[in-house]
Structure formats: structure tokens, C-alpha cells
Amino acid sequence: MKERQRILLKKLLLADGQVALVQHLAEELNCSEKTIRNDLQIVESFLKEQSNGRLIRKPGVGVSIEISDNEKQEILSFIQSENREKRGVLHVLEQKEILFQLLIHENISIQQLTDRYFVSHSAIKKVIEEMETWLKTNFYNKETRISMDGEISTGLRAYLSY
Numbered sequence: 001m002k003e004r005q006r007i008l009l010k011k012l013l014l015a016d017g018q019v020a021l022v023q024h025l026a027e028e029l030n031c032s033e034k035t036i037r038n039d040l041q042i043v044e045s046f047l048k049e050q051s052n053g054r055l056i057r058k059p060g061v062g063v064s065i066e067i068s069d070n071e072k073q074e075i076l077s078f079i080q081s082e083n084r085e086k087r088g089v090l091h092v093l094e095q096k097e098i099l100f101q102l103l104i105h106e107n108i109s110i111q112q113l114t115d116r117y118f119v120s121h122s123a124i125k126k127v128i129e130e131m132e133t134w135l136k137t138n139f140y141n142k143e144t145r146i147s148m149d150g151e152i153s154t155g156l157r158a159y160l161s162y
Helices: 003-014 022-028 033-050 069-086 092-104 110-117 121-139 150-161
Strands: 054-058 062-066
Touching (some): 003 033, 003 062, 003 069, 022 033, 092 110, 092 121
């Protein structure tokens, strides 16, 4: 399963049987509703292979997962262990995405970033500290501290496009 599909599965499992709208899931995962529907097919196959749980689709209402608590915990543990093996740190592209998110959103929490990138709080904090150091090194101005003037914007664009 792809990372987005694991996140989708985790969200549905943690919803405790509550119905989730495909539209909201698409917005949360920054993809189209069609992508979510395709991912739900993968999630459904995974559930059939790994448990007795099942994906419940209610047209016009949303989707949910019906599963026992034991199986839910097993799948969540599996997702987490699979993620730990693959994700010790964030990739450079993901770090750039986080910088971009921080620049365009006034209020984005560390929890929102951990949910999106499926890493720990400490990994996000480390990336933010590295970005802060990089920004201070490259764009620090004693009088105004950091300001988004043309030179900085050009530098940030260059960094983000690298």
C-alpha cells in the first residue's frame, strides 16, 4: 500500500465506525475524490486479506470500516511498524513541502503535519529547526529580521524548485 492509502486506512480505523465523506477525505489528503475511491478499493482488498473487517460504502452518505477492536489494533500496529521501518526521517521533497505549507498557511499545527506525513512530532520539529537555521543563514536581515522581499522570494523559489 502507498503512504496515502495507509493514512486513509488509519483515518477510517480511528473514526470508530463513523461515516467519513469521500469529499472530506480528498481534501484532507490533497487529492481528488476519484483517487480516494480508487484507494478505497485497495483498502478494501487489504482488509479482506488481513482481517474480517469490511469497508462499508453508503452512497450519498460516506464510507466507514466495520471491524473488531482486536483486528483494528493489529492493523494499526502493522501500519505503524511498516511506517517506522520505511520512515526514519522525512525526504528532502517532503521537507520542502513542509516549508511551503508553513509559508502559505498562517495556522498549521505540528499535529496536522504529523498526520499528513505520518511521522513523529520530533521529526517535524527537527525539520522546522533545520528550516529556521537555513532561513536565518540565507535570508537574515538585522534591521527587519526576516522579510519576504523580492530577493528572499527568489531565493525561496530557487530552494523549493531545487
